[in-house]
Amino acid sequence: MYEFAYHKPASVADAVKLLAADGEAKAVAGGQTLIPTLKQRLARPTALVDLSAVRDLVGITVGGGKVTIGAMTKHVDVASSADVKKALPALAALADGIGDPQVRNRGTIGGSIANNDPAADYPSACLALGATIKTNTREIAADEFFKGMFETALKPGELIVSVSFPVAEKAAYMKFAQPASRYALVGVFVAKGPAGARVAVTGAGPSVFRWKEAEAALGKSWGVAAVENLKASASGLNSDIHAGADYRAHLIGVMTKRAVAAAG
Amino acid sequence: MPKVSMTVNGKNVSAEVEGRTLLVQLLREKLGMTGTHVGCDTSQCGACVVHVDGKSVKSCTMLAVQADGAKITTIEGLATGNDLHPMQAAFKEHHGLQCGFCTPGMVMSAVELAKHNSNPSEHEVREWLEGNICRCTGYHNIVKAVQAGAKAMAAAK
Amino acid sequence: MAVDGIGAAVKRKEDFRFLTGRGNYTDDLARPGQAHAYVVRSQAAHATLGKIGTAKALKAPGVVAVFTGADLAADNIGGLPCGWGIKNKDGSAMHEPAHPVLAVGKVRHVGDPIAVVIAETLAQAKDAAELLDIDMKELPAVANMREALKPGAPVVHDGGSGNVCFDWHLGDADAVAAAFKKAHKVAKIDLVNNRLVANAMEPRAAVGEFDRATGEYTLYTTSQNPHVIRLLMGAFVLHIPESRLRVFAPDVGGGFGSKIYHYAEEAIVTWASAKVGRPVKWTAERSESFLSDAHGRDHVTHAELALDKDGKFLALKVDTLSNMGAYLSTFAPAIPTYLYATLLAGVYTTPAIYAEVKAIFTNTVPVDAYRGAGRPEAAFLLERLVDIAAAEMGMDRVEIRRRNFIPSNAFPYQTPVALQYDSGDYNATLEGALKLADYKGFEARRADAKKRGKLRGIGISTYVEACGIAPSNIAGALGARAGLYECANVRVHPTGSITLFTGCHSHGQGHETTYAQLIAERLGVGLDQIEVSHGDTNKIPFGMGTYGSRSLAVGGTAVVKALDKIVDKAKKIAAHLMEAAEADIEFKDGKFTVAGTDKAKTFGEIALTAYVPHNFPLDKLEPGLDETAFYDPKNFTFPGGAHICEVEIDPETGVTKVVNFTAVDDVGRVINPMIVEGQVHGGVAQGIGQALYENCVYDDNGQLRSGSYMDYQMPRADDLPSFKVATAITLCTHNPLGVKGVGEVGAIGSPPAVINAVVDALKDHGVRHIDMPASPQKIWGIINGNRRMAAE
Known part of the structure; x- marks a missing residue:
């Protein structure tokens, strides 16, 4: 790691101020992706602004047809929340499958979404459920939020405050883990909710995306039969030593089918 | 340099660290507590697992400054004198360790599992240990040890 | 028998310190005044190395010293020695190029050490390393052995015959040719034994210390054999007499072969400690281990087995390319020769065997022994070939093995490839394994799996290995440069x-x-x-x-x-x-x-x-x-056994899960059954790892694509089942305890059992062979006829 200054503000306002004052400063939430990145010297922030003392950013509220999760809420707390399990069990299950127990004890939803790692799990839930990402300045629809590999609609210094997920009638997440890293090689979140039938795919492409053909098919008639013979296109998908684009495309189909079956 | 203070195994400690100092570096290099190990650089292997405020975390993926004010428990803090903690005793009884390098992280991770689940199934143990890699044992005896250790911890309450 | 004597499952004396965090591993040492070394490594697989400008780095905060190959040369420091010489077919010596401690003139693999920066802290050393001014010009590289043999291929070392290190053979070529003429059937196979990284959980580390008062050097190191390191480093590299060189390997966190060898970093910290007048510590980071620990396996082989009409093996011929990497690691030449070709009789009475082995230099990390070392390669080849032979003959896989076993009354048994087995009972271990694995009940389990949409297969391997390499006089005659x-x-x-x-x-x-x-x-x-x-x-x-x-x-x-x-x-x-x-x-x-x-x-x-x-x-x-x-032993010992693996494949995803694994091994007399079982468990896990998960992948430019745990799949707890393990022993006849050895059996017997099971599960898809690791993508490719995926 390169050396950096460290700040631990107690409010969103202070955090925003610190980030605004230094263009090369970076916010750190759980740090489960950022710290490994820094250790490899792949990033060189001048300062880290640690959000862990900002109490307002932590918490889960369920009501008004929505599950709202504070940005600094840890995966373990989403996974074990009785409210989330009741309102959106697929979301609790997704959180319960992120990384390993130690990662879940530190990692946060805000960090995951802000980082937009192409193999992260949460972005798929945001897209499929039509979540709204609330920042210190505005609200951003998930469809507008994820822009590309490690790229989001967040402006420099803009912080995620919370994420609101509309409760869905049916939803499930199925992940095929990259066998070494255990990140999503292909993760598919399916939902039948207020925004209709949605299928969001993570891990397979440069950034999370919606599989429109599957959505159309499920929109017509929700069920495994609707997607059973549907083939995802391999065009533009990632290819690496674990999986070529063809295999990833194939797995999108399998995981979608299994997710729909699990969603009921 | 920032100064941090925390409780490690019940003792108050403070030290000056760089921003970039990892919690595991603080423990090993500044505090001389070398029971916590480093086995990888990508947060996969779990040799460095300690408890921070009661939860298992990878101390190679947390900055020392982030642990300011926290209560830390390391492998050195489990046994009482020469009396092994029930999970440590179970690892010995079931030959759940060979070279001993992954063992501290493995035990610390297992202790957290046992707090949530006093009677974990083989499947539950194997899933829980996703973040702890062992190269010696093939996990067979670790799984047995964790199951026995969890029961023993519940019985000791 | 004493209560805690031979045969008792005594709890381990060492466990208390390991369980309480009191182990004493090399990186745990904090010597007074120690400075930290960071080794600067080549990021290119092949490049010329010119001047290294150190002025800026030397001025960086905390820097104590910067050394390059030129500094070592100025002190007449020698290269890293190779401990085993092999002779070519024509009797000439193998090509044995210099292996400098720090590269001089050229770098030959990604990770080749170029310079060392010593500073007050490791972070400062790394900061300063970025300020080095290194004049490098990249050259075309070659990582693949077949490419390395082509005319015009980049040459890793000048002064030899292309990239061939040695061209060696063993056995009777004429007898084999004659037997093949009489063959009823010939079973053939082309296979790859995948390159692996040992990955002991403790990364290598070394601390050098020089006592100005006594002139004694101390090297604390993560070694499996400190006296060997003292001898090699003292005599060949640093020219320090044993009387003034202490090597101490305290608690070492796993080795599996990778910590046998004398490594550059050991010489660097020892030498540098006197130069800077302070203890110097180096510890590998895991991604550095991938680039600097000797790798294992990496064979490409064609083999043919001649059979008579009854399925008896008449002759075996084997042609193997073995990757040495960019330099010869300490015992590298012995592995694909005397620890591989000599095991090609396996547990069978094959009367004629001929093996040719070409060792190849490539722009990759050096390859040496990894758990089993040569013997897993031999067992994998044989046990795959025997299954293929059974299929060709329309014979049962158990029956063809039984028919060719060396009978238990034939010991001592002289094989046609130099070894004389002293004892064994291969039927006993096989029968034991068949029973423990409920082999008879398998078809019912297969049918049940089919109902659940899974393809279930069962695979057997019966193997022998050779442990305790010896005696010294014979090993010496075969090229060993040390006693055993x-x-x-x-x-x-x-x-x-x-x-x-x-x-x-x-x-x-x-x-x-x-x-x-x-x-x-x-x-x-x-x-x-x-x-x-x-x-x-x-x-x-x-x-x-x-x-x-x-x-x-x-x-x-x-x-x-x-x-x-x-x-x-x-x-x-x-x-x-x-x-x-x-x-x-x-x-x-x-x-x-x-x-x-x-x-x-x-x-x-x-x-x-x-x-x-x-x-x-x-x-x-x-x-x-x-x-x-x-x-000094009279002979090797010869553990053997039978492993049976059952897998289930998810045809939709190609994922293979080991659902049952049984090992019945003959390890000789058992001193502590608890420890013996633990050794088998660990070996089997590594063998399953090789068969299904682990793979060291280089791209065409010599860049390592699997250089961390993000891409190199270490077997995890949820990848493996619990194992069924038992012993069925015969005693070694030439040592007083009757012991044979157990450290490697698991890693030798298991890979072919796994792949035989995978092939069995896929038999309706026309599969004869699958190279390791049988990854989900590869299996999916086979099931779906996607050959390109299957080849990857």
């Missing part, structure tokens, strides 16, 4: 407690317990009275360390021999004390008695007398009770 004996020093202290100083080294094997059991058994002393000391060349007379499953067969026998001497001497003392003839002294359960009398002395009394020799007949008897034995 072992040393034990049993020191009985005045109060009767005992310290064993062994030249073997424990890095997970539990020697502190197993050796103590040998002593408890023989001397009738409690385990708590016995300490086992290993790893420190200043304490231990000599030793060759631990590898090749030798610690009990060779090291344990040395202990027995030293105990013989202790008992002999103690009897003399007892005879004197009890005024009896030495011939009348009996020793049992820790007591010396005079035959036919009730006179008795305890072992403790004898020990005390040895050191308080009042009234000793000093003209006949020296004081003290401290004996050393060196033991």
